[in-house]
Amino acid sequence: MPLLGKHHNPFFILGRKSARHRSAQPKHARAGRAPVACLAATQQALSLPTVLEESRGECLLQARIGLGERGRGLFFAPFDAPPSDDCGTQDIMATQTPNQQQEPAVLLRVPLSCGLTLVTGGGPQDLQRELLCEWQSYQGLRLPSQLAALLEATERPPALRLAAWLLWASQVAPAEVEAGGSEKEGEGGVNGGGQAPNECPGDDATSSGDKASCPQPSPQQPSLRPPSQSLAPVPSSRPHLLSEYARHIMPPPNAAASLLRLADDQERRLPGDARAALRGVRMQVKSYISELRHLGLDWGLSEATLWWAFDMVSSRSFAARAALPTPQGPTDPISASYNPSPRSNLTGNPSFADAASRPPSALVKLALYVPWACLLNHDSSPNASFEADLGKRRFQVMQRSSGFSFLTTKSLVPGEELCISYGEDLDNVQLAVRYGFCTPGNTNDRLPMPPELVAVARGLRRQMLCSAAEQVADDLSRNVVDGAEGSLQQRRSRVFSAMASLLDPVVISQGSRSMDGFLQGPVAFPLGALLSWSENAHSCTKEREVKIHGDDLQSGLVSILPLSVQMPLGSLCLDALREERKFMATSLHKILQIYCNAAASWH
């Protein structure tokens, strides 16, 4: 049974931009309406070229590009919504045909072949080759053999492979096609005839990927490859798709997206830990670039363009895991994306990702560049999540339940920005280095706790454990004297409740003021410590919570709790990051003073 038959493939239905599509667009999309309040944003908006317009015809996209507090992003624009006065400035969406059943939870759906998909772990050996075959058919391009060989080397670093592919697809192939170079019409180059070519990676005399080695369906194992007739005809402009993305959607080579290409004087403004992290990543990129040169895959492009590709991979690619399609049919997309690891929702950085976290064998680990989805900004409480579906060969962004409730889903409001989480455990240093921004009060931020605080905390903890034990012993001995020792059960519960009390924060100061007069709220030590204060420095008010966990006392780390305002973009984030670290260090120092005073009074 074909996994992507005519009737299963939404992209077949949506494959052509037709009058029907246009009439299905929201009214405001058709009218190109720009609210007066959003004039400034409108002026900065992109005008999408035809090829990008065409590509959206094959995607399901209930959003549009706009400018918000996080800069440019994607904003919810449901198919049936009336015109809104939000700041969304560029319609890219609404391709639903009137007779098509719409899953309301799906916000974006993009065919994998529209972007770049790499297998980085798991899956059958020929999966990568199949994906490359499909990509070539879809894009109407033929991969050079040496690039195909690198892309098929699933054990090689994902960043290296993705950057090489992105460089070729966005910078080299279109120029070759235009110059009538290596890509020949009708032979995997421009598909002027509207046929879907079915070439294999690197189809040329030297390639390891000749037609004979293309995966063939076997009776036992279902083919992962869709029949060619289910692919939409390739528009002649398709080969330029990724170059158009690069030109119109991705930041240009002279604009920094991550901190990868920070100038030396800017780097000096980073806190020490961020500088060290950045240095490590830069060294890695340098080695990847020399490898690209060695392999002849730098295509003579400038140093800046090569760094740009790694910048894009770092800040705009996804890491995802997907289940393989089963012989019974396509996998359920929800289970396909299920991943028991808390790091499963990582995005953005398959590049420098830890090789340590290998997926369970049933899941395939992927690195992807996904058009449109690459416009999603980060929020630590995201309203959207993503998944790759290998069965249906698509990438989806779905509405996600908000806050702590996993049962209720808050309705999205038209014009609301769609945000995903780039990773639940990213601290500000990682955010800054990989993505070029940071969020004040990031809950993942940690500062090493001064050793004297760790020592005091440990001493205090020991002291409390001893006194609890004494209390229990006292209780028991009194009971013995009274002749009412109680059952074993009662004795146990007394011991347990005494121990449990240790797990509660011990409030040593409530609503009091510290020596410098700005402490507010409870201070609790030693197993849970919570301190919140507001600091008035000139006109700016800061609010932070500093939390010390029992585990942190052991590990000597302290976390700073949230103030979820996004930091400004660009190099301003350097100052923000430095200020944030400074603030954390000062906070920690103040805690230390309070803590030591408290500890002294307890002795």
Ligand SMILES: C[S@@+](CC[C@H](N)C(=O)[O-])C[C@H]1O[C@@H](n2cnc3c(N)ncnc32)[C@H](O)[C@@H]1O
């Ligand atoms: C995947 S892209 C998102 C789209 C991007 N805003 C754009 O216009 O191309 C990631 C980049 O968006 C920006 N970004 C994402 N989330 C952000 C946030 N919460 N605050 C500030 N900038 C953010 C950063 O520049 C980051 O490198």
